[in-house]
Amino acid sequence: MALRVGVVGGGQLARMMIAPAVELGVELRVLAEQPGMAAALAATAVGDYRDADTVLAFAREVDVLTFDHEHVPQEVLALLVEEGVAVRPGPGALRFAQDKLAMRARMDELGMPQPEWAAVTSAAGLQEFLDAHDGAAVVKTPRGGYDGKGVRVVRSATEAEDWFATLAEDARGGALLVEELVDxxxxxxxxxxxxxxxxxxxxxxxxxxxxxxxxxxxxxxxxxxxxxxxxxxxxxxxxxxxxxxxxxxxxxxxxxxxxxxxxxxxxxxxxxxxxxxxxxxxxxxxxxxxxxxxxxxxxxxxxxxxxxxxxxxxxxxxxxxxxxxxxxxxxxxxxxxxxxxxxxxxxxxxxxxxxxxxxxxxxxxxxxxxxxxxxxxx
Amino acid sequence: MALRVGVVGGGQLARMMIAPAVELGVELRVLAEQPGMAAALAATAVGDYRDADTVLAFAREVDVLTFDHEHVPQEVLALLVEEGVAVRPGPGALRFAQDKLAMRARMDELGMPQPEWAAVTSAAGLQEFLDAHDGAAVVKTPRGGYDGKGVRVVRSATEAEDWFATLAEDARGGALLVEELVDxxxxxxxxxxxxxxxxxxxxxxxxxxxxxxxxxxxxxxxxxxxxxxxxxxxxxxxxxxxxxxxxxxxxxxxxxxxxxxxxxxxxxxxxxxxxxxxxxxxxxxxxxxxxxxxxxxxxxxxxxxxxxxxxxxxxxxxxxxxxxxxxxxxxxxxxxxxxxxxxxxxxxxxxxxxxxxxxxxxxxxxxxxxxxxxxxxx
Incomplete structure (x- = not known):
């Protein structure tokens, strides 16, 4: 029996795994968000990747679980691991691709070269960072951004007011990531x-x-x-x-x-x-x-x-x-x-x-x- | 809508069309002989390629029909063409991949360099060819051979007796192909x-x-x-x-x-x-x-x-x-x-x-x- 790789997400990255899987002789199975997606040919299931039961049922039929994107919630990932699923990359690694603030902190710990950064929870905090960095910075929502979404170059703290307002409504609290505008x-x-x-x-x-x-x-x-x-x-x-x-x-x-x-x-x-x-x-x-x-x-x-x-x-x-x-x-x-x-x-x-x-x-x-x-x- | 290519036959050649089809963005559909074949991932139908209705129903859902092998009968191919299916290669070309005697005759007409050959219907005819070619020759059944099947090197006409016996039972008549043993x-x-x-x-x-x-x-x-x-x-x-x-x-x-x-x-x-x-x-x-x-x-x-x-x-x-x-x-x-x-x-x-x-x-x-x-x- 062929080795079975399960991919959560039916986008083009999952699609582009089909060719090498077929060539090697690996069975690729895809949990797609909906029918007719880019990876539809290999989709063996359609369902919500935020639903633990859906992902677990899919994962039980494969040798290893991997991803087309980084959006599967940590709670779901943790359950998969608990149930013995081989999740690769694992939740401990994925966390740093899901949360840009966690990533920046970890890069510092690893001694990796990176832009100056701070976690800011208020317009005042952002303004302080701007004042210390020639009046310009990049503000990012720590989660959910890609392809330029959730990223803004700002020259005044007011330019991120809407994001701070959203933060204030979020019961989990949280912060925005601000980074120096790298030349x-x-x-x-x-x-x-x-x-x-x-x-x-x-x-x-x-x-x-x-x-x-x-x-x-x-x-x-x-x-x-x-x-x-x-x-x-x-x-x-x-x-x-x-x-x-x-x-x-x-x-x-x-x-x-x-x-x-x-x-x-x-x-x-x-x-x-x-x-x-x-x-x-x-x-x-x-x-x-x-x-x-x-x-x-x-x-x-x-x-x-x-x-x-x-x-x-x-x-x-x-x-x-x-x-x-x-x-x-x-x-x-x-x-x-x-x-x-x-x-x-x-x-x-x-x-x-x-x-x-x-x-x-x-x-x-x-x-x-x-x-x-x-x-x-x- | 993607271009759709239909492949008759679910073997490894059809399988190996999957990767480039996915990469280009062509929809590949396969009519497999049975479930679980090499090209199963792209199999949208399972059925007998000798059955005109099966092949025609499959062909109606694609833009062009092609093949994993050359075994689809001429009668079926002719019907497909009659029904307006784009069959590539067409029956007129495929005939020369299906029948080695027809191929040899056509190669002569095209002036292609090839071994000396003859169509023989009896052991006596084969012996005559052997006598004229240093006592050795290659005998082939004109149809159905591949990977060395249906091919024999003979040094005496008796070595092809069973094939001549089969010919004699075939109401359509027919002949064996004999070729010089090329050095x-x-x-x-x-x-x-x-x-x-x-x-x-x-x-x-x-x-x-x-x-x-x-x-x-x-x-x-x-x-x-x-x-x-x-x-x-x-x-x-x-x-x-x-x-x-x-x-x-x-x-x-x-x-x-x-x-x-x-x-x-x-x-x-x-x-x-x-x-x-x-x-x-x-x-x-x-x-x-x-x-x-x-x-x-x-x-x-x-x-x-x-x-x-x-x-x-x-x-x-x-x-x-x-x-x-x-x-x-x-x-x-x-x-x-x-x-x-x-x-x-x-x-x-x-x-x-x-x-x-x-x-x-x-x-x-x-x-x-x-x-x-x-x-x-x-």
Whole structure:
């Protein structure tokens, strides 16, 4: 009988685990939020991931449970562990991907380089932080934010008034995270895979280009890197994976500052948009690696297959046509482009697919990837 | 709505179309012979491919119909075409993959280099051919043979007596195919993709190593090739694809003779074992290319991703263990190996998976691929 991996969440990350699961011969089962999601082909259950009984019933039919997202509540995770389910990553690690305040505190404990930060519970507290940091800062809701949601650059405490009002209504109390506005040259991401028995493998550090808070492009490896960047970034990734006992894929979003420091921005404990290039550009894709890691199988070679890979997201998609109507022109003009789409309806700003191109000349492949992705635009 | 490709047959070739279908965003539907087959994940129907109503009902729900094997009867194919189903490859092409006598005659008409051959209906006719060819020949049943089945090397007409007896009982009459026993140095395979609107793309010619009539290994591209082999093989592949109006993937099995001629051995009009290396070793795998070709989409780049790729079949599999019990040792020792298994129960001689390795040093990757595959042995 095949090894069975259960994935909570039916989005594109679960979908992209299907290909390596089928190739290896691993049975992938998905608990989707609703029918017809991106990972529908592998969905064996539909239900609410916040409901302990639903998740537990799903988990009993698999060898190991993993995730398409980090939103399963700690109470549910704790129950799963109590019931003997192999949850990877475990609740103790996931906590730091769920709560940005807990993450910042833990990074300090681990001695990881990061922006200056504070937990603030009032406009006065925020204003104090602003005054101490040249009048600008980034305010984040500790939970539930992604793709730029729950993140605001502020220059006055009044700009976060609504969030403080919400906090005041929350019986659990709580605080907002405020961070210095880092003067960064660019954003990077470091991916690391770690399995329960301890083996760790690092992917090359990549450059990520964000637009409107959403990942638009990734270049692997990060070009024009200062000396030892690879080493420094990998050490951060491995240090966090080990320090937080992460199992599966870990993505560490990083800032490269104008004075060439590398600072931890955010964490994701699952396959990540910054690693989609690995599907076509690395010996072992992040999706295969995640399956191997959560199954506690030996990890695959994370080496690049070629000098350069570029990934360009398809954001929004055609608004008055279906995505596959654009295949013909994109494929005709870009035979080297690897086109990935997620079976999602086009909607402004939505991630509906991406294009990977791999090769020896960075300018060429970046052009090809961007031009191919443009065929799927409006 | 996604483009829908229907595949008749639920074996490993249909299974291996799942990954590129999911990645591109094409809906793959499979008509499987029975539940639990290799392509079960994508099976939307189970039924007999010889039954016209079954196949027609399945075909009505897809945009284009293609195949995991060549065994769908011509009567069924003709009905499908009559009913307006896009059948790719079409019956007129498939006929030459179903009937080796028709294929030989057509190759002659196209001027393709091939072994000397004859249609024989009696032991006397076979003996005549043997006498004219140094007393040795290959006898083949025109239909239903694969992986060495239905093929015999004979040195006396009596060695095919049972087949002639079967012929005599067949009301349709018929004949056996007899071919000269070619003095070949090695076997090669040429793959070509062709879409209905005419575009053709050739993969590099590869060397195939057979054991007991079954493909054991493939090296891509074919090493130590005489000058212009690539060109000659590609011209044969393209000539056959165009001459027979093949749509989808075509594999031409070839002999390279000791006097450096290239002769057509057999044809397959579907993805083929000689092209499994393309999953990890080519920009566009044969499975993605097949989907693109049958959908009449522009074809992808068939270029190799690296200097060399080696594919080693996993034949039989562990007889007293499950395949996935061998993952740990194989993966630990061979992190660069791409392991593919088909969800099939191990059985002596059965193709249950394969291993691909791609890289710059042929000796190294051949060693890695063989050694990794051996972990799945008895």
């Amino acid at each position: 960064f040259r660019r954003e990077l991401a470091q991916q690391v895979a770690r399995r329960p028995s301890g083996e760790v493998r690092s992917y090359p550090v990549v450059e990520t280009v964000q637009r409107d808070g959403v990942c638009a492009e990734v270049v692997a490896p990060a070009p024009h890197s200062p000396e030892r960047l690879d080493e420094v970034a990998a050490a951060i990734g491995v240090g966090i994976a080990e320090g937080l006992d992460v199992t599966g894929m870990l993505a560490v979003e990083l800032f490269e500052t104008t004075d060439e420091r590398v600072l931890v921005n955010e964490l994701a404990m699952r396959p990540h948009n910054s690693g989609h290039w690995t599907q076509d550009g690395a010996v072992t894709s992040q999706f295969e690696q995640h399956l191997r890691a959560v199954l506690d199988l030996p990890l695959g070679d994370p080496s690049p297959r070629a000098a350069w890979s570029v990934m360009v997201n398809i954001l929004g998609g055609p608004q008055n046509a279906s995505i596959d109507e654009r295949f013909a022109s994109a494929m005709a003009e870009h035979p080297s482009a690897k086109i990935h789409t997620y079976g999602k309806e086009p909607r402004p700003g939505r991630k509906v697919g991406h294009v990977n191109v791999t090769g020896d000349d960075l300018d060429d492949i970046a052009y090809e990837a961007r031009a191919a992705a443009e065929h799927f635009g409006d | 070949f140095r090695r076997e090669l395979a040429q793959q070509v993709a062709r879409r209905p609107s005419g575009e053709v793309r050739s993969y590099p010619v590869v060397e195939t190593v057979q054991r007991d009539g079954v493909c054991a290994e493939v090296v891509a591209p074919a090493p130590h090739s005489p000058e212009r082999l690539d060109e000659v093989a590609a011209a044969i592949g393209v000539g056959i694809a165009e001459g027979l109006d093949v749509t989808g993937m075509l594999a031409v099995e070839l002999f390279e003779t000791t006097d450096e001629r290239v002769l057509v051995n057999e044809l397959a009009m579907r993805p083929h074992n000689s092209g499994h290396w393309t999953q990890d070793g080519a920009v566009t795998s044969q499975f993605e290319q097949h989907l693109r070709a049958v959908l009449d989409l522009p074809l992808g780049d068939p270029s190799p991703r690296a200097a060399w790729s080696v594919m080693v079949n996993i034949l039989g599999g562990p007889q007293n263990a499950s395949i996935d019990e061998r993952f740990a040792s194989a993966m630990a020792e061979h992190p660069s190996a791409k392991i593919h298994t088909y969800g099939k129960e191990p059985r002596p001689g059965r193709k249950v998976g394969h291993v691909n390795v791609t890289g710059d040093d042929l000796d190294d990757i051949a060693y890695e691929a063989r050694a990794a595959a051996e972990h799945f042995g008895d």
